[in-house]
Amino acid sequence: MRTKPIxxxxxxxxxxxxxxxxxxxxxWAYFKRNILGIKKLTFFYPQNARQRIFWKILHQSSxxxxxxxxxxxxxxxxxxxxxxLITGRYGFLRDHxxxxxxxxxxxxxxxxxxINKKDEQPHIFKxxxxxxxxxxxxxxxxxxxxxxxxxRTPTKIYxxxxxxxxxxxxxxxxxYLLKALKALPKLSP
Ligand SMILES: [Mg+2]
Numbered sequence: 005m006r007t008k009p010i011x012x013x014x015x016x017x018x019x020x021x022x023x024x025x026x027x028x029x030x031x032w033a034y035f036k037r038n039i040l041g042i043k044k045l046t047f048f049y050p051q052n053a054r055q056r057i058f059w060k061i062l063h064q065s066s067x068x069x070x071x072x073x074x075x076x077x078x079x080x081x082x083x084x085x086x087x088x089l090i091t092g093r094y095g096f097l098r099d100h101x102x103x104x105x106x107x108x109x110x111x112x113x114x115x116x117x118x119i120n121k122k123d124e125q126p127h128i129f130k131x132x133x134x135x136x137x138x139x140x141x142x143x144x145x146x147x148x149x150x151x152x153x154x155x156r157t158p159t160k161i162y163x164x165x166x167x168x169x170x171x172x173x174x175x176x177x178x179x180y181l182l183k184a185l186k187a188l189p190k191l192s193p
Contacts, residue, residue, distance in 0.1 A: 009086040010188060011115075011139045015130075016091035016101065018145030019164055019181055020076075020110075022068040049094065049123065056096060069108050072181030077113060079185060086115045090133045090142070092126025092149075093119065127152045134159050143184050147172060162187070 017023050050059045079085045093101060098119055105111040118137070120129045127149045134142055134157050144150050145164040154161045162176045162184045170179075178184040 009083050010141070011086050011088070011137070012188065013088045013090045013134060013137060013139040013142040013159070014076075014181075015142075015144045015146075015149075016089055016093065018166075019143050020070055020073065020089065021104065022070045022180075059094075060097065060100065067104065069110075070181040072183070072185055073108075073110070075182055075185050077110075080113055085188065087113070088133075088137050088139060089114045089117045090130055090137070091117075091119055092129050094123045095119065095121045131156060141188060143181070150174070 014020055050056045076087070080087060091101065098121075101117075101119070102111060105113075105117075111117075116137075118133050120126065122129075124132075126146075130142070130144070130149060131153060134153065138157075139159055141160045141162055142153065143162045143164060144153065145166070147163065147165070147169050150161050150163040153159075160176060162178060163174050164180060164184060165172065165174075165177050176184075176187070178187065
């Protein structure tokens, strides 16, 4: 039996919670890069009350536990992994996150829940969190963030791809959480 659980980090939206809006990411990123000519990686931050309401509604859609959450629970219960939830969600979505986790009986599942309290750019925030926590693996669904994080730290970045990105070559790509969890380094001999 393994004595020490493998430490892993999980993104929330698109990894632990399935979000139908995530298919929008790829065309939007393409548009930004190739039509608008924006090369620098930046993410939208809602500036006023109206934008924040819209942003909340958009995130309400992240309401289904991803395929693999049951297996996640089992691996945590058997102490094979310890899991840090590392979400780039901005601070004003914090309550909604906890409500969602409570509703799905997941708020006590994680070793820690690390929230982007200072509203930093999500990729910068995640880089800092990963450097501090040092998980063996971090699972992320946003390709831009995957490419930003990959190679910056010793942490292996697993990518959950979506239908529009699926042909993009990447060594650790998975269609959903369950497949990513099954690919974790072997736990016991
Ligand atoms: Mg995500």
